[in-house]
Amino acid sequence: MNLDKHKCRGKKGGQAGFMGRYGILLIISFLLFGSAAFAQQRGMMGAGGSISGRVLDSELQKPIEYATVILMSQKDSTQVTGISTDENGSFSLTKIRPGKYYLQISFLGYDLKTIDEVTIAPGNLQVDLGEIPLVQSSINIKGVEVTAEKPPIEFKIDKKVINVDRQLTSTSGTAVDVLDNVPSVTVDIEGNVQLRGSSNFTVLIDGRPTILDANDVLQQTPASSIENIEIITNPSAKYDPDGTSGIINLVMKKKKLRGMSGILHSNGGFDNKYGGDGLLNYRNGNYNAFIDIDYNKRNQPGSSSQESRTLNNDTTSYVNSDGSSQRGRTRYGGRGGLEYNLSSKDILSFGARLGNFDGDQKSQENYEEYTVPGGDHNLYTSEDLSDRTGTFLAANMDYNHQFAAKEHKLSGQIVLLKRDMDSESHNNLIDSDGLISFGQKSIESGPGTQLRMKMDYTRPIREKGKLEMGYQSRIESSKDKNELYYYDSLTADYIFYPEYSHTTDYDRDIHSLYIMNSGEVGRFGYQLGLRGEYTYRNIVLVGEDKSFNIDRWDYFPTIHSSFQLSGTQQVMASYSRRIDRPRGWFLEPFESWSDAYNVRRGNPALKPEYIDSYETGYQKSFGRNLFSLEAYYRITHNKIEFVNSVYPDSTNVILRTVENVGADYSFGTELMLNISPFKFWEINSSASLYNYRVEGTLYGKDYSEEKFSWNARLSNDIDIGKKTRIQLNGRYRSKSVTSQGERNGNFTANAALRYDFISKVLAATLQVNDIFGSGKFENISEGIDFYNYRRFDRKAPIVMLTLTYNFNNFKQQRNPIGDTDVGIEDVNPEEY
Numbered sequence: 165m166n167l168d169k170h171k172c173r174g175k176k177g178g179q180a181g182f183m184g185r186y187g188i189l190l191i192i193s194f195l196l197f198g199s200a201a202f203a204q205q206r207g208m209m210g211a212g213g214s215i216s217g218r219v220l221d222s223e224l225q226k227p228i229e230y231a232t233v234i235l236m237s238q239k240d241s242t243q244v245t246g247i248s249t250d251e252n253g254s255f256s257l258t259k260i261r262p263g264k265y266y267l268q269i270s271f272l273g274y275d276l277k278t279i280d281e282v283t284i285a286p287g288n289l290q291v292d293l294g295e296i297p298l299v300q301s302s303i304n305i306k307g308v309e310v311t312a313e314k315p316p317i318e319f320k321i322d323k324k325v326i327n328v329d330r331q332l333t334s335t336s337g338t339a340v341d342v343l344d345n346v347p348s349v350t351v352d353i354e355g356n357v358q359l360r361g362s363s364n365f366t367v368l369i370d371g372r373p374t375i376l377d378a379n380d381v382l383q384q385t386p387a388s389s390i391e392n393i394e395i396i397t398n399p400s401a402k403y404d405p406d407g408t409s410g411i412i413n414l415v416m417k418k419k420k421l422r423g424m425s426g427i428l429h430s431n432g433g434f435d436n437k438y439g440g441d442g443l444l445n446y447r448n449g450n451y452n453a454f455i456d457i458d459y460n461k462r463n464q465p466g467s468s469s470q471e472s473r474t475l476n477n478d479t480t481s482y483v484n485s486d487g488s489s490q491r492g493r494t495r496y497g498g499r500g501g502l503e504y505n506l507s508s509k510d511i512l513s514f515g516a517r518l519g520n521f522d523g524d525q526k527s528q529e530n531y532e533e534y535t536v537p538g539g540d541h542n543l544y545t546s547e548d549l550s551d552r553t554g555t556f557l558a559a560n561m562d563y564n565h566q567f568a569a570k571e572h573k574l575s576g577q578i579v580l581l582k583r584d585m586d587s588e589s590h591n592n593l594i595d596s597d598g599l600i601s602f603g604q605k606s607i608e609s610g611p612g613t614q615l616r617m618k619m620d621y622t623r624p625i626r627e628k629g630k631l632e633m634g635y636q637s638r639i640e641s642s643k644d645k646n647e648l649y650y651y652d653s654l655t656a657d658y659i660f661y662p663e664y665s666h667t668t669d670y671d672r673d674i675h676s677l678y679i680m681n682s683g684e685v686g687r688f689g690y691q692l693g694l695r696g697e698y699t700y701r702n703i704v705l706v707g708e709d710k711s712f713n714i715d716r717w718d719y720f721p722t723i724h725s726s727f728q729l730s731g732t733q734q735v736m737a738s739y740s741r742r743i744d745r746p747r748g749w750f751l752e753p754f755e756s757w758s759d760a761y762n763v764r765r766g767n768p769a770l771k772p773e774y775i776d777s778y779e780t781g782y783q784k785s786f787g788r789n790l791f792s793l794e795a796y797y798r799i800t801h802n803k804i805e806f807v808n809s810v811y812p813d814s815t816n817v818i819l820r821t822v823e824n825v826g827a828d829y830s831f832g833t834e835l836m837l838n839i840s841p842f843k844f845w846e847i848n849s850s851a852s853l854y855n856y857r858v859e860g861t862l863y864g865k866d867y868s869e870e871k872f873s874w875n876a877r878l879s880n881d882i883d884i885g886k887k888t889r890i891q892l893n894g895r896y897r898s899k900s901v902t903s904q905g906e907r908n909g910n911f912t913a914n915a916a917l918r919y920d921f922i923s924k925v926l927a928a929t930l931q932v933n934d935i936f937g938s939g940k941f942e943n944i945s946e947g948i949d950f951y952n953y954r955r956f957d958r959k960a961p962i963v964m965l966t967l968t969y970n971f972n973n974f975k976q977q978r979n980p981i982g983d984t985d986v987g988i989e990d991v992n993p994e995e996y
Contacts, residue, residue: 826860
């Protein structure tokens with residue numbers, strides 16, 4: 165693909181050509197899938213009957229995924245066909261010749277269920293067995309040894325699922341550490357996450373939103389509390405459309421064992437790193453209750469350097485620095501929940517999470533400042549200290565009703581989100597005499613509240629069709645206060661400056677309606693969706709008689725399709741339209757000084773980004789092995805970028821703001837291969853190759869950039885006996901570009917050793933991350949009148965030790981709704 169060819173035709177032509185080219189390919193794919201599916205359906209006419217049903221836990225009345233359904237001939241008890249149930253517990257056996265049969269349904273931890281006298285006859289070709297309850301068996305876990313496990317990464321039709329317990333090198337870390345080792349995701353040295361090259365994505369916890377910024381959530385959630393992470397790059401119309409590159413959903417651990425059960429983690433490492441968490445669960449009869457508490461402290465020392473130059477007329481100013489820095493985070497909190505079965509068809513649940521975090525950053529750097537021509541040469545030390553603290557609360561109530569027919573259900577949810585943040589930063593410049601020549605203090609604070617409500621309705625239509633619709637509402641309110649103080653050498657104190665201090669009120673309401681229709685025609689599956697959203701937003705500068713508002717409707721169509729080539733192969737294609745709304749401080753129309761050389765200003769005229777996202781993919785499984793190939797093309801309109809310029813009436817101060825700079829185009833492929841060359845050795849590898857192009861003008865200058873980038877990762881899991889496992893992984897990320905510069909690539913290698921002192925009960929994991937100290941962060945930003953280079957090196961390697969203790973007083977069983985048991989290796993359903 166030659167993007168330069170399109171670029172030479174001009175911006176408009178390039179867009180049309182590129183989009184038309186790949187848009188046509190996707191349309192052709194849809195048509196081909198549809199034609200093949202209808203042809204397949206015609207070929208099946210008259211091929212026989214079908215048997216369907218839905219498998220449930222008899223006590224919990226919840227679906228059992230991966231239950232094995234086998235159809236046997238009554239004549240000679242031979243197996244005719246078989247299938248596993250889907251995530252809703254449903255199954256459908258097709259192309260069955262007329263005759264008499266019996267059905268056997270089994271799943272580990274349940275008694276075998278046999279249904280006699282199942283007859284397929286000319287007048288009775290479609291047999292619906294309805295709901296089939298399985299009874300939990302009473303076999304104790306002792307004496308049963310289950311060794312099969314889920315793979316580290318699973319690919320489903322609409323998402324990737326990261327099984328966190330298989331990521332040994334991130335056992336003592338956070339969600340960020342887990343994502344640092346998975347495809348589609350990149351993480352920089354400061355812990356900022358990008359999904360397919362974009363930092364704009366939505367984070368959910370158990371499918372519910374959070375009031376915190378996406379990166380704050382990921383950096384504060386312990387990996388040991390997470391069951392799995394779902395990466396959804398092309399969500400359906402049922403989900404909020406916010407986020408350029410999709411959704412990251414954190415599925416938290418909740419024990420599914422009857423009686424009392426739990427799991428405890430403790431961890432510690434060099435440089436004042438320690439923490440732990442514990443989950444306690446009690447399930448009995450119609451209710452399930454759990455509580456989870458966590459505390460973690462992390463410090464990351466390192467060194468930093470910077471080179472900066474600015475041009476003003478014929479004078480060039482240079483500011484260079486180097487020194488030491490330390491980043492620290494302390495977080496603690498708790499979550500709890502109660503789920504109660506009102507009846508066999510109705511479930512009511514409550515949940516809440518309360519947390520506190522404290523993040524600080526300290527640095528001491530030696531500065532050199534001079535001008536050419538001019539000859540002025542100044543040496544001094546800069547001391548910086550910033551502290552960001554806050555508390556947050558998330559509370560929810562959920563109700564689910566299951567009607568008589570399978571897939572016919574109604575659910576409602578109310579979520580209350582609150583946060584209260586405080587941030588204080590100090591920057592002092594100390595001259596050669598040890599005196600403060602410049603000093604400033606900035607304070608930001610403010611509470612925020614969000615109320616979310618939704619109702620979803622699902623009804624089956626036709627034999628394999630489904631209609632979904634719903635209403636969702638978001639009501640948000642926040643108040644942000646910014647204050648600036650300058651150091652007065654006469655009073656040796658900080659003096660308040662009202663002209664640089666502001667209070668801002670934010671109010672935003674979003675109301676949404678969606679409808680989706682899905683179904684299957686032979687081997688062809690489809691899902692069509694449309695979402696409409698009304699947005700009202702108002703920003704008021706308190707006491708300054710300024711306000712900025714938005715009042716508009718937006719529409720978001722989605723299309724998903726799949727075609728089953730065989731039992732182990734399928735192809736998929738999808739399209740979704742999304743939106744990325746500017747964050748609150750992006751819109752603040754005033755200046756905030758970070759230090760003596762950096763000032764920030766928002767832009768209330770900023771427009772939201774609109775994204776057109778296309779995807780297609782192919783998957784093939786062979787035994788325990790999996791091959792996956794995906795391609796995506798994403799267009800972002802009204803691209804939002806951080807842009808730098810020289811501050812007016814200054815020679816060496818950089819002004820950082822946000823602008824809509826045009827459009828960008830990302831075209832890439834992602835390949836993943838999971839193989840097991842030996843029973844004790846599993847290899848998981850992936851590679852991403854993508855071309856990124858940004859086009860537009862900024863301050864009257866064309867800033868178009870284009871860059872080919874690639875990322876690769878390789879992970880090895882090796883079992884040494886029954887008690888010891890080693891994990892070795894490495895990843896490389898190449899350079900990437902922005903509208904005004906580039907980020908350099910880097911390579912990191914990690915290792916972990918796990919030893920089970922008592923199988924499935926007590927284990928220790930030793931982690932060594934960034935073994936060679938190669939995980940460096942380097943960034944270059946430049947324009948007509950400035951150049952800036954920044955580098956940060958963290959202290960490495962990073963060594964941590966984690967102890968894990970599991971306990972329960974009842975048998976092991978698979979969670980009927982599809983989650984895996986906490987701390988217990990999962991079961992391969994194909995073996996049962």
